[in-house]
Every structure is written in structure tokens, then in C-alpha cells.
Amino acid sequence: xxxxxxxxxxxxxxxxxxxxxxxxxxxxxxxxxxxxxxxxxxxxxxxxxxxxxxxxxxxxxxxxxxxxxxxxxxxxxxxxxxxxxxxxxxxxxxxxxxxxxxxxxxxxxxxxxxxxxxxxxxxxxxxxxxxxxxxxxxxxxxxxxxxxxxxxxxxxxxxxxxxxxxxxxxxxxxxxxxxxxxxxxxxxxxxxxxxxxxxxxxxxxxxxxxxxxxxxxxxxxxxxxxxxxxxxxxxxxxxxxxxxxxxxxxxxxxxxxxxxxxxxxxxxxxxxxxxxxxxxxxxxxxxxxxx
Amino acid sequence: xxxxxxxxxxxxxxxxxxxxxxxxxxxxxxxxxxxxxxxxxxxxxxxxxxxxxxxxxxxxxxxxxxxxxxxxxxxxxxxxxxxxxxxxxxxxxxxxxxxxxxxxxxxxxxxxxxxxxxxxxxxxxxxxxxxxxxxxxxxxxxxxxxxxxxxxxxxxxxxxxxxxxxxxxxxxxxxxxxxxxxxxxxxxxxxxxxxxxxxxxxxxxxxxxxxxxxxxxxxxxxxxxxxxxxxxxxxxxxxxxxxxxxxxxxxxxxxxxxx
Numbered sequence: 001x002x003x004x005x006x007x008x009x010x011x012x013x014x015x016x017x018x019x020x021x022x023x024x025x026x027x028x029x030x031x032x033x034x035x036x037x038x039x040x041x042x043x044x045x046x047x048x049x050x051x052x053x054x055x056x057x058x059x060x061x062x063x064x065x066x067x068x069x070x071x072x073x074x075x076x077x078x079x080x081x082x083x084x085x086x087x088x089x090x091x092x093x094x095x096x097x098x099x100x101x102x103x104x105x106x107x108x109x110x111x112x113x114x115x116x117x118x119x120x121x122x123x124x125x126x127x128x129x130x131x132x133x134x135x136x137x138x139x140x141x142x143x144x145x146x147x148x149x150x151x152x153x154x155x156x157x158x159x160x161x162x163x164x165x166x167x168x169x170x171x172x173x174x175x176x177x178x179x180x181x182x183x184x185x186x187x188x189x190x191x192x193x194x195x196x197x198x199x200x201x202x203x204x205x206x207x208x209x210x211x212x213x214x215x216x217x218x219x220x221x222x223x224x225x226x227x228x229x230x231x232x233x234x235x236x237x238x239x240x241x242x243x244x245x246x247x248x249x250x251x252x253x254x255x256x257x258x259x260x261x262x263x264x265x266x267x268x269x270x271x272x273x274x275x276x277x278x279x280x281x282x283x284x285x286x287x288x289x290x291x
Numbered sequence: 292x293x294x295x296x297x298x299x300x301x302x303x304x305x306x307x308x309x310x311x312x313x314x315x316x317x318x319x320x321x322x323x324x325x326x327x328x329x330x331x332x333x334x335x336x337x338x339x340x341x342x343x344x345x346x347x348x349x350x351x352x353x354x355x356x357x358x359x360x361x362x363x364x365x366x367x368x369x370x371x372x373x374x375x376x377x378x379x380x381x382x383x384x385x386x387x388x389x390x391x392x393x394x395x396x397x398x399x400x401x402x403x404x405x406x407x408x409x410x411x412x413x414x415x416x417x418x419x420x421x422x423x424x425x426x427x428x429x430x431x432x433x434x435x436x437x438x439x440x441x442x443x444x445x446x447x448x449x450x451x452x453x454x455x456x457x458x459x460x461x462x463x464x465x466x467x468x469x470x471x472x473x474x475x476x477x478x479x480x481x482x483x484x485x486x487x488x489x490x491x492x493x494x495x496x497x498x499x500x501x502x503x504x505x506x507x508x509x510x511x512x513x514x515x516x517x518x519x520x521x522x523x524x525x526x527x528x529x530x531x532x533x534x535x536x537x538x539x540x541x542x543x544x545x546x547x548x549x550x
Contacts, residue, residue, distance in 0.1 A: 003336070005401045005414060029526060034534035065399015065419030069379075072398050076380040080508050083402050084378035139526065143518035150514045151376055152405040153507050161510050164518035169525055199529035206525050291410065 004288045009063045014145045014280040015174070016056040017090070018167060019273070021138035022175020024049030024097055028131045030196070038192065042131065043104045044182050045175075049138070050097040057090055082151045086144045093137045100130035142171035149287060156229070156287040159222035162214035163283070169207045174276035176200040177250075177269035184266045193265050197254045200272065204247050211243075225287070234286045237278055246275010294388040296453035297426065297437070299362050300463060300490040301498065302472070303447035306331070306345050306360040310439035310448060314343045314364075317427065317438035321417055337363065339415025339422040343439055350497050361489070361498045362439070362448060365390060365411040365424035369483030372507035373403035373412055373423070381421075388453065388486045389428055394420045406507035408482070409500075426486070456488050463490050482506060 027045020031038040061067045074091075078084040099120075104127075105111055106120040120126070146167030149157040157163055180196045183189075218226035229238050250268040257264030314320065323341065325334040332347040343364035350357045371390045374382040381396035382403060392403075392412075397420035403412045404421055412423040427437035431450075435441070440450045449456070460476050467474035472492045478485035482504055491498055 005404045025526075026530075029530045030534045033530040038534065063400075065401070065414060065416075065421075066397070069398045072379040072381070072396055076378055078378065078380070080375040080511070081378045081402075082508075082511065083376060083400060087378055139519075139522050143515065143522065147511065147514045147518065148402075150510050151508050152402070153372060153408040153505075154405055158505070158507060158510055161513035161517045164514040165521040168518050168522055172525060195533045199533040202529040202532065203525060206521075206528075210521070288405075291405070 003291065004285060005291070006284060006288065007063070008281070009059050011277070011281040011284045013056045013059045013063070014167070014284065015277045016052045016059070017145055018142050018171030018276065018280075019174045019178050020049045020052030020056060021093060021141045022049075022171040022173075023052070023178045024100075024175070025135045025138035026172060026175045026196075026199075027179055028135055030199075032131075040183070040188060041179060041192065041196075044179055044186075046097065046101045046104050048178050048182060049134075049175075050094070050101045053090065053093055053097065053141075057094065060090075082144060082148045086141070086148055089137055089141045089144055093134065093141055096130045096133045096137055100127060100134055103127040103130070139168065143168040145171070149283065152287075154225075154287040154291060155222040156218065156225035156283070156289075159225065160214050160218050162210055162217065166207070166210050166214055167280075169203060169210050170276050170279050173200055173203040173207055174273050176203065177272035177276070180265050180269040181273070184262045184269070187262065190260060190262065193262070194259055197265050197268065200269075201251050201254055204251055204272070208243075208247055225289075228286045228289050229282060232286075233289075234282045237282050241278040242275050242282060245271050246278060247272075250275075294453040294486065295426075295431070295450065296388070296456040296478075296486045296488050297364075297367075297440070298449040298451065298456045298460060298488050298490075300447050300449075300460075301359065301361050302467065302474075302490065302492050303445045304345065304360040304362060305445055305447075306347060306358075307444065308333075308345050309442045309444060310362055311341070311344050313438040313442035314424070315341075317430070318342060318425075320422075336413070337411055338413030339420070340417060341413060342422060342424045346499055348498060350493065359493070359498065361491075361500075363409070363411065363499075364439075364487065365407075365426075366409050366478065366482075367424075367426060367486035368408075368481075368506075369485070370506045371482075372406040372408060373421075375506065375508045376402045376406040378402065385428065387428075387431070389426045389431075390486075391425045391428055392421060392423055394418055394422065397421050408504040408507065453484075453486065453488075460488050460490050467492060 023045045027041040031042040061070050073087045076084055102120040103123050106117045111117040143164040146164035150163045152158055176196055180193055183193050215226055250271045253264050253268040320340045323334055328335045330347045334341055346361050346363050348359040367390045379396055379398045381393045384390050399419045401414050404414050412421050415422050436450050440448050464474040464476055475491045477489040477491055477495050478487055495502055
């Protein structure tokens with residue numbers, strides 16, 4: 001095993017952060033473009049997104065050499081440091097997303113006698129404001145997870161400008177998958193689930209295009225690094241796990257499945273999530289080969 | 292204040308590794324467990340407790356093996372990747388061109404370890420922080436040479452004003468060239484000018500040096516632009532296609548998700 005400076009915990013963080021912010025913004029965007037008919041998507045997106053981001057941030061802190069000095073990050077703001085941008089994006093998202101989640105929680109049955117949550121009841125203005133802000137913060141956060149890797153000297157990460165885009169697209173796809181999974185688990189309206197599945201298919205196609213662009217560029221600018229993923233020790237994970245299970249199979253399942261069953265979209269979304277995690281894992285570890 | 296630079300003449304290095312020991316002594320760095328890597332080069336990599344080491348290379352010329360040495364450490368780049376990416380404000384460049392890592396401020400995120408184009412920054416499990424050569428700035432401030440310079444028995448490692456060091460390096464290269472050696476300078480212009488200037492007797496690749504090192508943040512702007520342009524296309528298309536309101540007033544039934 002080669003030396004890794006950013007270990008598996010960082011792959012998990014990159015994955016959870018992507019799923020979290022994307023579940024949040026895909027839920028709100030669906031509701032927004034749907035002329036406010038998809039409130040449930042926005043609500044579940046908020047419920048999925050905020051806890052996942054908090055877990056992700058805790059994982060990030062746990063990986064630090066000195067976790068209890070994390071507040072040193074909060075004394076610095078630096079545009080040249082992608083990590084610094086990320087610290088501030090994550091902090092802002094936790095606050096903004098957290099407020100958004102509170103406005104939803106306040107409507108739940110269990111919150112009716114809770115004076116703290118009651119303060120957030122009927123705050124439609126706050127919900128829209130934090131929703132719009134959260135879309136922007138979420139998209140920037142999803143992109144940052146890729147740009148973070150790009151601002152290093154690892155050839156696989158720094159020889160391409162597509163990594164931020166790739167992680168953003170992949171995050172969006174996994175965020176939608178997480179939403180579908182929750183909707184299917186809660187036996188919500190199957191029509192909405194299939195709409196999401198179709199939207200996810202468009203994103204997956206986009207992701208395949210970005211992957212193709214990225215690796216054709218990498219094969220020219222950093223052939224040795226690209227071959228670690230395409231033909232080397234990570235090739236099986238890449239072709240079978242990421243491309244096969246994570247991208248192609250879900251599309252086939254969505255196309256072939258009956259429009260009534262919950263099983264197919266559930267299976268497809270689990271596969272998308274597994275593929276999304278493997279993408280982070282492979283890119284993170286393959287990038288550190290030979291450092 | 293005038294910029295300083297370290298001068299390393301590989302043609303004078305005997306690979307004694309006195310500099311490695313002096314560095315550990317002065318900076319209070321731990322000895323680390325190591326493994327045999329096939330040559331006298333040791334330990335295998337730089338790290339948080341190993342801020343300098345002599346790398347050993349074997350090159351072949353007409354069937355004759357040449358045994359080459361190069362002392363490695365932080366290059367104190369003008370365009371320092373580590374300082375650019377540090378999110379804790381722990382790495383600063385001083386007015387003499389030295390790039391200094393303050394371990395009291397370091398949080399241990401290891402971004403600088405991955406950002407350094409020379410692999411010269413390491414992470415120390417002992418301190419929980421990154422560590423790298425700080426050019427013994429405390430010794431310099433007190434009128435002394437860095438520990439590795441002080442200990443080098445052959446004069447292969449020296450310290451001085453950068454202008455003066457460059458002049459000295461070029462004189463040495465002229466001399467080596469006149470005796471038929473393929474001598475080259477490294478560090479004059481790389482990454483805006485390094486503050487470690489090498490005199491090499493072969494191509495930089497032979498000595499494990501990157502020919503055209505790039506600052507880690509070189510792709511930053513392009514990465515953000517491509518991500519955000521893509522974001523526009525990707526986020527609008529699927530949601531607009533799938534969730535747009537067809538225009539008619541849809542009733543609030545159970546299958547629209549609105550109670």
C-alpha cells in the first residue's frame with residue numbers, strides 16, 4: 001500500500017458533503033422549478049442535507065492532526081486556499097441550512113408544543129431566503145470538494161480543470177439518489193420519484209461526458225497518473241464500480257423498470273450512491289500513488 | 292532586507308548525511324523507524340520529523356555506474372504552494388524569502404504536504420502538525436549559519452545573499468563546463484525563483500527534480516470557472532426539464548406532494 005496523506009475518512013467526508021449539499025439544493029430546485037408543488041422534496045432535502053454536512057465536518061475535524069486547534073481555520077480567510085474557502089462555505093451552509101431545517105421541523109407534529117421550534121413556525125420568508133442562499137452555498141460546496149484536490153501537486157488532481165465540475169455533477173446525482181431513496185422508503189408519491197429518476201438520468205449522462213472529457217485531457221497531460229485509474233490497480237473499481245454499477249446500471253434500471261414499483265428506483269439510487277462513493281475513493285487514493 | 296539563499300553543489304557532496312543529523316539535532320526532531328530501501332538512502336521519505344535528507348541516485352554512463360547525491364529540503368519557493376494553500380495561516384514568507392511554517396498555528400490538515408511540488412513537507416504524528424525546513428531562521432537572526440551548512444565538511448552546502456549565491460553558482464558552472472561536465476543551475480527561475488540554488492552535473496531529471504514545477508494553485512481559477520459554468524447548464528437542464536410547471540393550475544392532490 002502506498003503512503004496516503006488523506007485517508008479513507010476524507011473520501012467518506014467528500015462523499016457525505018456532496019450528497020448532503022446536493023440533496024438540499026436538488027430538493028429546493030425541484031420545488032422552485034415546479035412552481036412550489038414539490039414542498040416534500042425541499043423538506044426531505046433539508047432533512048438529509050444538514051445532518052450529513054454536520055457528520056462530514058466532524059469527520060473532517062477527526063482527521064486533523066490537532067482537532068482541538070480547528071478554530072485556527074476561523075482566524076483565516078484566504079481565496080488562494082481552497083481549504084479556507086471550504087471552511088467558510090461549510091460553516092455558512094451549516095448555519096443557513098440549519099435555519100432552513102428548523103422552519104420545516106417547526107411544522108412537524110412533535111414540534112407543536114415546543115416553544116423553541118415554535119419560533120420558526122410559519123416563517124416562509126426565512127425558509128425562502130435560507131433556501132436560495134443554501135442553493136448557492138451548496139453548489140459552491142459541492143464544487144469545492146473537487147477543487148480542493150485540484151489545488152495540490154498530485155498529478156491526477158492538478159493536471160485537469162474538470163475535477164471540481166466532476167465532483168459537482170457526481171454530488172448532484174448522489175443527492176438526487178438520496179432523495180429518491182428516502183421518498184421510496186417513506187412510500188411517497190411514485191410519480192415524483194420517477195420524475196427524480198429521470199432528472200438523475202440526465203445528470204448521470206452529463207457525468208459520463210465530464211468523465212470522458214477529464215480522462216481524455218488527463219491522458220495527454222498526465223498519462224502516468226491517468227493510467228493508474230484507467231488501467232492500473234484501481235481500474236477494476238473504476239470500470240466496474242464507478243462506470244458500470246454507478247452510472248450505466250442505474251440508467252438501465254430506470255429505463256427498464258415499471259412505473260409503479262418502488263424497488264427499481266430504490267435499487268438504482270443505492271447503486272448511484274455506491275458509485276458516487278467509489279468515485280471519491282478511487283480519485284483520492286489513485287491521486288496519492290507515487291507521492 | 293536582501294534575499295538569502297542556500298547553495299548546494301552536488302559535485303562536492305559525498306553523501307555523508309551529516310546535514311541530516313545536524314538538522315535533527317538543532318530542530319529537536321525524532322529519529323524514526325525505517326526500513327532498508329535498497330540503497331544507503333535513508334529514511335525512505337522526507338517527513339514531519341525529517342526535514343532534510345540526501346537522496347541517492349544511480350545513473351549509467353557507457354556501462355559505468357555513477358553514484359549521485361542530492362541534499363533535499365524545502366526549496367523556499369517565491370511562489371510557495373504550501374503558503375498559498377494553508378487555511379490556518381501557519382505558513383508565511385519572510386522578507387528574506389524564507390518560507391516558515393509555524394507549528395503552533397498548524398492544525399494538521401496535511402494540505403501543504405500534498406501541495407508541495409518537491410515533496411518537501413511532511414506530517415509528524417508526534418506533533419500532529421506538518422513540518423519542514425525553516426532555513427534555521429532563528430540561527431540566521433543571531434548571525435549564524437543554518438545547522439546543515441555549519442556541519443557540511445566539504446562546502447557542498449553554503450548560505451548567503453541570493454544575488455551573491457547566484458553569481459557563485461554560475462562561476463562554478465563555468466568552471467565545471469570548462470572541464471567537460473554537463474553542469475546546470477537549478478532554482479534561479481523555477482516557481483518565481485527558489486531560495487535553494489543547485490549546481491548539478493547532469494539534467495534535473497537525473498537528480499529527481501521536476502523540470503517545470505507548477506504552483507499547486509495554478510489551476511484554481513480554471514477549476515472554479517469550469518465547475519460554475521457546468522453548474523449552470525447541469526442544474527438548470529434536469530430540473531427545468533423534469534419539474535417545470537406546465538402552466539395549467541395543477542390542483543393540490545396527494546400526488547403533487549402538497550397537503
